[in-house]
Amino acid sequence: MKILEIREAVASIASPIRNAYIDFSKMTVSVVAVVTDVIRDGKPVIGYGFNSNGRYAARGLLNERFLPRLREAKPDELINDAGDNLDLHKIWSVMMSNEKPGGHGERSVAVGVVDMAIWDAVSKIAGVPLYQHLAHTYGDGKADDSVFVYAAGGYYYSGKDDSQLRAEMRRYLDLGYSVVKMKIGGASLDEDMRRIESVLEVVGGGKHLGVDANGRFDLETAVAYAEAMKKYDLFWYEEAGDPLDYQLQAELAKAYPGAMATGEKLFSHQDARNLVRHGGMRPDRDWLQFDCVLSYGLVEYMRTLEAIADEGFSSRNCIPHGGHQLSLNIAAGLKLGGNESYPEVFKPFGGFADGIRVENGRVGLPDAPGIGFEQKTDLIKLMRSITETEPGANTVR
Template sequence: MPLITDVRVTSFALADYERPYWNAILTTRHRALTFVEVETDSGETGLALAEGRTAAYAGPLRERLLGQDPLDSARLWHRMFTGWRKPVAKGDAIAAIGGVDNALWDLRGKLLGLPVYRLLGGFRSRVPVYAAGGYYEEGKGIDGLVAELERFVAAGYKNVKMKIGGASFAEDVERVHAAREAVGADVGLMIDANNAWNSAEALRFIRAVEDCTPMWFEEPCWPDDLAGMAELRRATAVPIASGEIEYTRWGARDLIESGAVDIVQADPQTGGGLTEWVRIAALASARHLPMAPHGDQYVGAHAVAAVDNGMIVESYAGLRPWQEDYVTTLPVVDGELVLPDTPGLGIEVDWDRLRQDAERVG
C-alpha cells in the first residue's frame, strides 16, 4: 500500500471583484482559490479545495502524516487533531485539518477506484441542490436581487437562498416578499441572516415574512446564543438552520442537544473534514435532524449523497461563475446534482489557466 510522502497547500490570488458584495457581517472583495494536495510514493495524489488560511498549518500537519498509510482515515484524523498542539475544537486549525482530510478522501477514492460518496456510505447518487446568492451590492437593489434569483431558477435550480440582515428591517422585509413573488410558490426560498440579530429581533423579522413560507431561516442569532435560537425555534413554524461555523462533533453536539436547530449545516471542510462530518451526521440522525451542509458543492455533494439524512447541497455556481473557468462543477439536472462515477471527489483543475491568470494579477 502506498505511503504519504508530502502535503502541499497552494493558493492563487485572482483579479478582485469589480463589484464587491456583502452579507450582514462580511464583505467579499477578492477572488482566490486554495488547494490541498496529498502525495504518495505510488505517484497518486489526493486533491481538495481548502480555506486560504490552511497554509499556516501545513507544516505541522505534514509532519503528522508523512510515512502514514492514507487508508487509515480515523487514525489519521486523530493524528492531525492531537500531538502537535494542545487539542482545540474550534477555529482555523480545525478548518485546516478539514482541507487535508478531504484531500485524503479524494486520494482514497483514487486508490480504491470509487467516488468518495460511496466510500462514506453511498446512500444515493443524485442530491437536491440550491443556488446561494441574494447578496447585497452597491446599486443592486430589489430589481437586481429579483433578476439574480430568476436567473438561478432559469438555470434549473428549484431552491434559492438570499441574504438578510444587511439592510433596514423594512427593506429586508420588502426584499423577501419581492423574492417570493419573483420565483413563485413552487420554488424553495431560504433566508440567511448570518448571525445578525438577537432572538427578539429575529422573531420580529420572521413574523414579518412568514407569509412568504421560507424553506428555512438560517443563522438568525449570534452563534453563541443557543438558548436564544432554541426560544426562536419554539416560537415559529419556519425551520431554523445553523451550524456552518461550528467545529467538530463536539460543537455540533452542543448545537443539537440545545434544541436550537431543525436543520444542521455543518461544513464538511471547515468543520473538520468529511471524516468528522459523517460523525456529525450520525449525531443529527439520532435526533431525526437533516443535514444541509454549508459550502461549495465540490465536497458537499459527496457528503449529502453519503448519508440517509442528507437533505440538500449548497452551490455557489451562480454566484461565482468564474470558478468554473478553473474547476469542474457538477451538472444540475431537474434541480439535482448528479454525482460523478469517477474515483475520488471528481475535482479537475485547469492548472495552466489558473497559473496564467493568477500570475497576471500578482
C-alpha cells in the first residue's frame, strides 16, 4: 500500500469575537487530505486533518518542508512492517527529518495537521473507530463509552452585555452541558467579577464555571484575580500568565487553592514535562490542556502522556484544548479527563457527529471507522470541497 496524494487547503474560521489577547477576525486553519491506494466501499481511503483554532493555517511550512518530505519518501518508509497500513511513527520521523531539536513554534502545528490525517486514514484502513484502535493498540483494550465535555464560550465582542452572556450560558446548559467556560482578562477586574457573578446566577454555582485569561496577566494581576475569585470555588482558573512562565504559575498555586488549568500553548513533551516539574501544578486538582494537533500530533502527545506520568500526573488530568473530534477519540481511547467543546463558534470544525447529543455533561462517539468526520455532514462537506480543487485555487475566504 502507499500514499497516492497529499492535498492541502486553507479555510477561514473568522469571527467577531476576542479573548484577553487576540481577536479572531482573520483566523484560518489548514486542512489536509491524505489519499491512499486502499479501497473501501469502492473508493480510496482518505484521511483528513486540520489544526485547532488560535493558530493560523500553516500553509508555508506544509508546502515548503513537511509535505515535500512525505512526497519524496519511498513507500516502504511510510508503511508498517506487515505492509498492510501506514506507520504513524515512521511518517512522523520522515516529516521531522533535518529539523533541529527545540524551536517548538508553528512547525508543531504543520506536523500536527498531517498527523491527524494519517491517524484518520490508519483507523479507516483498520476498519475501526480511532478510539477503539487507540484503546487496543496503546491503551488497556477498552475505551470509555462517553467523554466529559465542557462548553467554551463567553468571549468578548462589541456590544455584548451581561444579559447576552447569561443567555449564551443558558443555551449551553440547555444543550446538555454541565460545565461552561468564559473569558476574563479582557476587561477590568471589577467588570470581570461582575460578569462572573452574572454567569453564576445562571449555572448554579462555581463548580459549573471555568474562567480563562488566555495568558494575559503578570503575577500581580494573576494573584489579584485569584484573591477575588477564591470565594466562587470555580471549576478552574485557566492560563493566568504566559504559558512559559512556570515561576508565575508556581507562585499562583501558592495563592490560589482552587483548581487551575494550563498547557494549551505548549507544543512538545519537553515543555509539558517542564510545566509539571516547575509550574506548581498539583495532580490532585489541576488540569493539563495540551492540544495534540498544535503539538506535533498524537505521536508526540503519547510521549507527553509518558512524560507527565513520570512526574505523578495521570492521563485523567488532561482535558485537551481545541474542541475537535481527534481529541474526543483520544479522550475515550486513552482515558483522558475530558474534552473541550465550542457549541457556537469555529464552525464546522468543532462539535460532534450528527445526532450525538450531550447528556449530563458527557458525549458518546460514533461507531464509524476513523476519527468520525464522515458522520459530521457540514465538516466533511467542507473538507472534501476545498481539498478537491486545483492546486493554487484551494483557499476558502
